Amino acid sequence: MSAVRTGTPRGLRALRSVRAAQRGLGYLALTLLALAMIYPYIWSITASFKTDRQIYNGNPLDLVPRPLIFANYVRAWTVVPFGRFLANSFFLSTLVPLIALSVSTLAGYSFARLRFRGRDAIFMALLGVMMLPGHITLIPNYVLMRYLHWINTYLALIIPPAFGSGTVFNTFFMRQYFLSIPKELEDAATIDGCSTLGVFTRIILPNSKPALAALAIISFKGEWNAFLWPLVVINSMKMMPIQVGLSYFQGNIGSSWGVLLAGSTLAIAPLIVVFLFFQRYFVSSMLTSGLAGK
Amino acid sequence: MSARVSKLARREALTGWLFILPLLAGVTIFTYAAVAYSAEISLTRWDLLTPAKFVGLENYANIFQDTDFRDCFLNTLFFVVTMVPLGIVCSMGLAIALNRRLKGLSFYRSAFYLPSITSTVAVGMVWLWIFNPDQGVLNAFLRLVGMANPPRWLESVIWAKPALVILRLWQASGYYMLMYLAGLQGIPAELYEAAELDGASAWGKIRHITVPLLSNTTFFVSTLLTIEAFNIFEAIYVMTKGSPGGSTNTLLYYIYTRAFQSSPPRMGYAAAMAWVLFVILFVVTLLQFGVRRKQEEVGL
Numbered sequence: 087m088s089a090v091r092t093g094t095p096r097g098l099r100a101l102r103s104v105r106a107a108q109r110g111l112g113y114l115a116l117t118l119l120a121l122a123m124i125y126p127y128i129w130s131i132t133a134s135f136k137t138d139r140q141i142y143n144g145n146p147l148d149l150v151p152r153p154l155i156f157a158n159y160v161r162a163w164t165v166v167p168f169g170r171f172l173a174n175s176f177f178l179s180t181l182v183p184l185i186a187l188s189v190s191t192l193a194g195y196s197f198a199r200l201r202f203r204g205r206d207a208i209f210m211a212l213l214g215v216m217m218l219p220g221h222i223t224l225i226p227n228y229v230l231m232r233y234l235h236w237i238n239t240y241l242a243l244i245i246p247p248a249f250g251s252g253t254v255f256n257t258f259f260m261r262q263y264f265l266s267i268p269k270e271l272e273d274a275a276t277i278d279g280c281s282t283l284g285v286f287t288r289i290i291l292p293n294s295k296p297a298l299a300a301l302a303i304i305s306f307k308g309e310w311n312a313f314l315w316p317l318v319v320i321n322s323m324k325m326m327p328i329q330v331g332l333s334y335f336q337g338n339i340g341s342s343w344g345v346l347l348a349g350s351t352l353a354i355a356p357l358i359v360v361f362l363f364f365q366r367y368f369v370s371s372m373l374t375s376g377l378a379g380k
Numbered sequence: 381m382s383a384r385v386s387k388l389a390r391r392e393a394l395t396g397w398l399f400i401l402p403l404l405a406g407v408t409i410f411t412y413a414a415v416a417y418s419a420e421i422s423l424t425r426w427d428l429l430t431p432a433k434f435v436g437l438e439n440y441a442n443i444f445q446d447t448d449f450r451d452c453f454l455n456t457l458f459f460v461v462t463m464v465p466l467g468i469v470c471s472m473g474l475a476i477a478l479n480r481r482l483k484g485l486s487f488y489r490s491a492f493y494l495p496s497i498t499s500t501v502a503v504g505m506v507w508l509w510i511f512n513p514d515q516g517v518l519n520a521f522l523r524l525v526g527m528a529n530p531p532r533w534l535e536s537v538i539w540a541k542p543a544l545v546i547l548r549l550w551q552a553s554g555y556y557m558l559m560y561l562a563g564l565q566g567i568p569a570e571l572y573e574a575a576e577l578d579g580a581s582a583w584g585k586i587r588h589i590t591v592p593l594l595s596n597t598t599f600f601v602s603t604l605l606t607i608e609a610f611n612i613f614e615a616i617y618v619m620t621k622g623s624p625g626g627s628t629n630t631l632l633y634y635i636y637t638r639a640f641q642s643s644p645p646r647m648g649y650a651a652a653m654a655w656v657l658f659v660i661l662f663v664v665t666l667l668q669f670g671v672r673r674k675q676e677e678v679g680l
Contacts, residue, residue: 116477120491123550127494129517130506146517193403200396201389208400215411217665219611221632222658225639225651226417227410232428249406257403282395311499313614318640329501333618336505346505353502361497365490368497369558 127354134158134348141343158348165339167323168352171331175310176356178243178327183305185248186256187298194260195286199272209261215254224318231319242319243327252308256301263297264290296367303360303367310357328353422651427644439652449653451626452634453660455541459630460609462545463552467605468598470553475560476590489561496555500547504618507547508534534620537627544615544628552608556601563597564590599672603665610661631657 128149133141135151135158162168197209227246236242267290275285291298313329320326326334332353336346361368422439426432443449474492478485495503510517511533522530531539567590575585591598613632616622622629622637631653639650 116488120488123491123495123554126503126506126510142515144515144520146520189402189406192399196396196399200392200399202393202396205396208404212407215407218411218415219607219658219661221611221635222418222654223411223414225421225647225654226414229417229421229647230414246410249403249410251411253403254407282392307497313499313501314636329499333501336618343509350502350505354498357498358494361494365486369489369493
C-alpha cells in the first residue's frame with residue numbers, strides 16, 4: 087500500500103484506475119440492489135395498466151403495458167367502493183394524528199416543564215405502556231366497543247387509536263424535544279406577563295415545528311396502514327378504511343390479477359406521494375430519535 | 381410574598397394536571413383498565429352471546445395441551461430465530477454500504493426505506509405474484525441461474541415460512557438501516573484512519589471497529605425485531621391464512637381466529653393465549669437485557 091503511494095506516477099495512475107473501477111462496481115451493485123428493492127412497486131403499478139394476457143406472459147422484465155388500459159381501475163372502483171375507502175382513510179389519517187398530537191403535546195409539555203407532585207411517577211407508569219404489546223388490549227377493547235355500540239362507527243376508529251401506545255410514544259418524544267428548548271425563552275415571556283397557556287402557544291409550539299411535523303407524518307403513515315384494529319371493529323363496507331377494504335376486496339372478490347393490483351396501487355400510491363414530498367421528515371425523525379414510527 | 385409564591389405553585393400544579401388529563405384518562409381506559417379486563421376475560425369461558433362463565437385457570441391449562449398452540453408457537457419461533465439475525469445482518473449491511481460519500485445517496489436511501497412504509501396488505505398481492513411457483517419473478521430468476529426445480533414457496537410446507545421471512549426482510553431492513561446509519565454517525569473517523577495506518581483490510585475494519593461500536597444499536601434493533609417477529613400477523617392474514625397445512629399459523633393469527641373467526645367465538649381462551657404470548661415476550665426481552673448487561677461488563 088505505502089510502496090504504491092510513494093511509487094512512480096505510473097503506479098499511482100494504476101492505483102487510481104483500480105480505485106475508480108472499485109467505485110464503479112460499488113455503484114453498480116448498489117443501483118442493482120435499489121432497483122431490486124423497488125421492483126415490486128414498479129411491477130405492481132405497471133401491471134395494473136396491463137391486460138391479463140400480458141401479465142401472464144412470464145417475462146419479469148416486460149414492464150411497459152402494451153396496450154395501456156384503464157379497465158382494471160374502472161373495474162376495481164366499481165366492484166367495491168374504493169373512493170369511500172380512500173376518503174375514510176384520508177379522514178382518519180388526518181383526524182386521529184391531530185387528536186393524538188394535541189393530547190401528547192400538552193402532556194409532553196406538562197411532563198417537561200410544569201412541576202406538580204406525582205409527575206415523574208405518572209411519567210414512568212406511562213412509559214410502561216410503550217412496552218406493552220398491543221394484542222393484549224385487542225380483545226377487551228373490542229368488548230368495550232360492543233358494549234358502547236361503537237362497532238361499525240367512526241368513534242371506534244378514532245377514539246381508541248388516538249389514545250394508544252403511539253400517543254404515549256409521541257408524549258415521550260415531545261417531552262424530550264421540549265427539554266431541549268432553552269428555558270430562558272419561557273422565563274422571558276413569563277416575566278412579560280404571559281400565562282402558561284400563552285407560553286405554550288406562543289413560545290413552545292412555534293419552536294417545535296420540526297418535531298411536530300415528523301410526528302404528524304409518521305402518525306399519518308401509521309393510521310393509513312392501520313389494519314388489525316379496524317379489521318376487528320368494522321365489518322360494513324361503508325366504514326372500511328383502505329387497508330381493510332383492500333383486504334376485503336382481495337379475499338372476497340374473485341378477480342383477475344390486473345384488477346387486484348390496481349386495488350393495491352390505489353392503496354399504496356397516496357402514501358408514496360406523501361413520502362416523496364415529506365421524505366426529509368421521515369428520515370430526520372428516524373435519525374434524530376432513532377425510534378419513531380411503526 | 382410566600383402566599384403569592386404558593387399560589388403560583390398551586391396554579392402551575394393545576395395546569396400541569398389539566399395538561400396531562402386527556403392522555404391519562406385515555407390511557408387509563410384503553411390500556412390500564414383493558415389490561416385488567418383482559419386478565420378477567422382470560423379466566424372465563426365466553427362466546428359473547430351468553431354470559432361469561434368463570435372457569436378459573438382452565439383456559440391456561442388447556443393451552444398447554446393444545447397441539448395447535450404448540451405448532452403456532454414453534455412456527456412463531458421459526459420467524460424469530462430467522463428474522464432477528466438476518467434482519468440485523470441486512471440492515472447493518474445496507475447502512476455500511478451507504479455510509480460514505482455517494483452521489484445519489486438520497487435515492488438509494490429512499491429505495492431501501494420505501495418498503496417499510498407501505499402496508500403489508502397492499503404489497504401482499506405483488507408478493508403473492510412474485511412467489512407464484514410457475515409464473516412468478518423469483519422462480520423465473522432462479523431458473524435463469526440454472527435451478528431446475530425451484531421451491532414452490534407459499535404452496536410448500538417447507539418453503540412457505542422462508543418466503544414470508546424474505547418478504548419481511550424486504551420490508552423491515554430499510555427501517556433498521558436508518559437506525560444503523562444514525563449509529564454509524566457516532567463512530568469517530570480517526571478510528572478508521574488509525575486502523576488503515578496499521579494496514580487493516582476493509583473487512584477487518586468492519587469486524588473490529590464498526591460491528592463492536594454498533595453494539596448499542598444492534599441491541600436496540602434486536603429487541604424491536606424480536607417483538608415484531610413474535611407479532612407477525614398481516615403477512616399471514618393476507619398471504620397464507622396459516623396454510624399450507626398450518627405451517628404458517630402464528631400465535632397472533634391463532635389468537636385472532638379463536639376470538640374473531642371461530643363460531644362460537646372463544647374470547648376467554650383467546651385472551652388467555654394473549655397473556656401467554658405477553659409473558660413469553662416479556663421473558664425474552666428480560667433475557668435480551670441480561671445478555672446486554674453481560675456484554676457491557678466485558679466491555680462491548
